[in-house]
Amino acid sequence: MPTYTVKFRTAVDYATRDFMARSPRAALKKARAFSDEREDDLIFERYDGPHRVNEIAVRNAEGREVALWQDDDLRLRLAAGDLFDALELCVDCLSELSRLDDGTPSVSALDRSRAALAKATGDTAPTTPARRLPPDPEAKNGDRAEWAAAALRHFQCITGTDYEDSLGDLLGDLMHWADRNNFDFDAALARAQGHYAAETGVGNN
Numbered sequence: 001m002p003t004y005t006v007k008f009r010t011a012v013d014y015a016t017r018d019f020m021a022r023s024p025r026a027a028l029k030k031a032r033a034f035s036d037e038r039e040d041d042l043i044f045e046r047y048d049g050p051h052r053v054n055e056i057a058v059r060n061a062e063g064r065e066v067a068l069w070q071d072d073d074l075r076l077r078l079a080a081g082d083l084f085d086a087l088e089l090c091v092d093c094l095s096e097l098s099r100l101d102d103g104t105p106s107v108s109a110l111d112r113s114r115a116a117l118a119k120a121t122g123d124t125a126p127t128t129p130a131r132r133l134p135p136d137p138e139a140k141n142g143d144r145a146e147w148a149a150a151a152l153r154h155f156q157c158i159t160g161t162d163y164e165d166s167l168g169d170l171l172g173d174l175m176h177w178a179d180r181n182n183f184d185f186d187a188a189l190a191r192a193q194g195h196y197a198a199e200t201g202v203g204n205n
Contacts, residue, residue, distance in 0.1 A: 006031040008042055012051060015042035084120055087113055134200040141199055 001020045004027035008015045017034070021027035035042070054074040058067035070078070094110040136142070152166050161169045178185040196202070 008035060008044075010044070013044040013046045015044045017042065080120075084117070087117055091117065134202055136199075137201050138199065144199070 001022060003018050003020050004024060005016060005018050006027060008017070008031070017031070019027045019030045019034075021030055052071075054071045056069045057065055060066050091110065091113045094113060133141075152170060155161070155170050155173075156163065156166050159169065175185050177183070178188070
């Protein structure tokens with residue numbers, strides 16, 4: 001069974017201890033249990049170098065605090081709980097807003113908010129990186145995307161579908177529409193892919 005070296009850190013000092021475990025996650029579980037149950041057994045050492053002053057409080061002769069200064073990092077840490085609660089509320093609101101939006105800016109704001117909450121809670125599941133836009137030789141693809149967004153917005157208003165599902169749902173419904181209106185959906189899709197290739201230069205030499 002492998003041995004893992006675990007470092008327990010506070011704001012001003014740290015302690016080190018080795019744990020035998022089957023995996024890093026198992027070692028972390030053991031270390032957390034040790035910290036909860038036997039913290040007094042840890043031998044802490046101070047980090048090298050001085051620590052910067054992050055708060056200055058002024059009290060009068062009666063001992064009442066009359067002036068206070070805190071650095072940016074400390075103020076942010078003290079506000080973290082309130083910021084977290086506010087961001088959770090924003091995610092709820094943005095989730096509703098994005099159902100009737102084309103993705104800019106509410107969906108990008110929603111994605112960033114969810115990523116920040118995941119980072120704060122330790123839920124660091126891998127996220128899909130943003131796609132890189134293809135070339136735009138005629139400088140018109142932004143307008144084309146906006147025309148499609150208008151169609152998606154209208155589709156969402158009528159059906160109530162979520163933003164994340166809207167494209168797939170619309171395409172599926174267009175297949176039903178093609179069945180009932182004597183259109184060849186596959187041929188139309190191939191034609192659309194040809195237009196896309198011409199408008200982006202993708203596949204052209």
